[in-house]
Amino acid sequence: MALENLTSPDTLIVLTFAKAGLGHLRVAYALMEGLPKGARVSLFSSLDSTTTFMHRLSSNNPVFRELAEALQYGVAERVFTSIYTHILRLRAKALQPQVEAMLTGLKPSPKRVVFVSTHFGLAHQISAIKPDLEAEGFEVKLVVVVTDDSPQQAWSVPGADLTIVPSRLTGLRLGAPHTEVVHYPLSLKLGHELKESKFEYKFKQAQAQSKVKIKVSLPVSGAAVGLDFYRELAMRLNELESRFRFYVTSRDSAYTKQFLAEMGKLAYTEVYSHSYDRLVVVGYEKVMQKNTLALEVTKPSEQAFKALYTPRQTGGVILLFTQPVGRQEYDNLWFLARNNLIPSKEEQERLWARDKSVIAKAKKWRGIPLMANPKKSAEFIQWCLKAGVFEKMMSSPRKPKSDGVRDIWSLVDGAL
Structure with missing residues (x-):
């Protein structure tokens, strides 16, 4: 898989994930496994533990679970998503020093940074600080990989250069920027x-x-x-x-x-x-x-x-x-x-x-x-x-559809 843009020494790929269950991390690791030899890559997660706490609370507490599910549909979803993503973007400034420290600490310093987000929270925050990073001389690309076949509005990230979804139906319902449908990114191993x-x-x-x-x-x-x-x-x-x-x-x-x-x-x-x-x-x-x-x-x-x-x-x-x-x-x-x-x-x-x-x-x-x-x-x-x-x-006669990782990197390379 000769992906010249991804393997350029001037390119850094940053796989971002949130501590909100193991799914986002599994996808990040699957993507990392599938990178071509020679690609520069870093894993990045916010130090903020709020997402982890909210995920565990809404998964295990029956009252909060019902509340969380009610906020995932219709008008309630639109209102909650608007408020929540606004808060995420306001808090992005606190994340910026952590991102800048990672980028400036690398030798040689990358000219192009490709953020690949497997959780919408960090995707919104990277999108918010993207103009500041570009002002510092970095060419910044943001790729959002939707990790469920669920068109929840939080996954629609303004400023994303590419949004990858597992099905055409979710792509149509989500209406996110620059959407591409790719088989789910499974572990190549x-x-x-x-x-x-x-x-x-x-x-x-x-x-x-x-x-x-x-x-x-x-x-x-x-x-x-x-x-x-x-x-x-x-x-x-x-x-x-x-x-x-x-x-x-x-x-x-x-x-x-x-x-x-x-x-x-x-x-x-x-x-x-x-x-x-x-x-x-x-x-x-x-x-x-x-x-x-x-x-x-x-x-x-x-x-x-x-x-x-x-x-x-x-x-x-x-x-x-x-x-x-x-x-x-x-x-x-x-x-x-x-x-x-x-x-x-x-x-x-x-x-x-x-x-x-x-x-x-x-x-x-x-x-x-x-x-x-x-x-x-x-x-x-x-x-x-x-x-x-x-x-x-x-005895299933089905053919495998497990090459999503390779297809995603081909798309990303072509978008650079």
């Missing part, structure tokens, strides 16, 4: 095709009559949502079927300490905990690469887009989705449904009712939503195994 022996091993995990252990990924979200669900689901599944083995990847924090200790005592569970978010992201990829996993129970966050992998790829697990939290997760499920990557609402209800006549359609699916009750979800998962749903899904 997890996009590697499995050797035939490893794929056969994965396939056997999905077969009802096989005795091969069924390896299930349980990635804990940055806000530590759904820990009770994970624990009860794993325990009930083990009661129903001794083949299941669980791989927990999590941040080691006050919010997860008890959960990780309890899960670590279970003989059928392996726990991988890390002190920092970046280590969680890297550690998760290592678990996926080291162990040939067949299933993953996860929120329909940015993890939902792993449905674009195929079962023959390292990251191509069958996705079992917990209840969505926030508009963006409902929108992500809608993205999957309209692309036939999960069952339609009618098909899902038939599945939950144990209607075997719908199983023939499972070959096109890459994921299935679960119920809100963890024990009922465990019983449903066991039924899917015994009824052959997972085996059908593992």
Whole structure:
């Protein structure tokens, strides 16, 4: 991939992310992995912890969750977004010294700076200080990468030179500056095709009559949502079927300490905990690469887009989705449904009712939503195994759509 503008010694690429869940960081790391050799790159995150606090509060507190979701639609969204982004821009001046220190501390000093933002908060703030940086002699470009298929107005950033969205529908509804539609930027490492022996091993995990252990990924979200669900689901599944083995990847924090200790005592569970978010992201990829996993129970966050992998790829697990939290997760499920990557609402209800006549359609699916009750979800998962749903899904004829990272960098290089 010869991208001469990106690899110029005069160009610095700054990947900005916010500490608001692991999704924005996962995308930043996926983009960093895909940069051409020789490109100058820095990771940048604001020192302001407000975003982290608000994300955890709206994810875990039922009252604030309902309030946050109410502010994501219609007139309420327009009013809240206007006020919130105005505040972000006012606070951008406090961010400016941090950005300038990063740029002036580099030798040689870059002439062109390409900010690639995977969170709208920093994107608005970079946009606000962009004229000041240009006045100091830097050529500044701002690229916004929307990390959910959700046309929330906060992602429309005035002054952005390029806005990348995962679907045409979101692009049309968002109406952001200079929009381009690109497949979601997934990890290239997890996009590697499995050797035939490893794929056969994965396939056997999905077969009802096989005795091969069924390896299930349980990635804990940055806000530590759904820990009770994970624990009860794993325990009930083990009661129903001794083949299941669980791989927990999590941040080691006050919010997860008890959960990780309890899960670590279970003989059928392996726990991988890390002190920092970046280590969680890297550690998760290592678990996926080291162990040939067949299933993953996860929120329909940015993890939902792993449905674009195929079962023959390292990251191509069958996705079992917990209840969505926030508009963006409902929108992500809608993205999957309209692309036939999960069952339609009618098909899902038939599945939950144990209607075997719908199983023939499972070959096109890459994921299935679960119920809100963890024990009922465990019983449903066991039924899917015994009824052959997972085996059908593992036989998916779909072609991979996991080259979004390379496509994004080609677009960015062409825009310089």
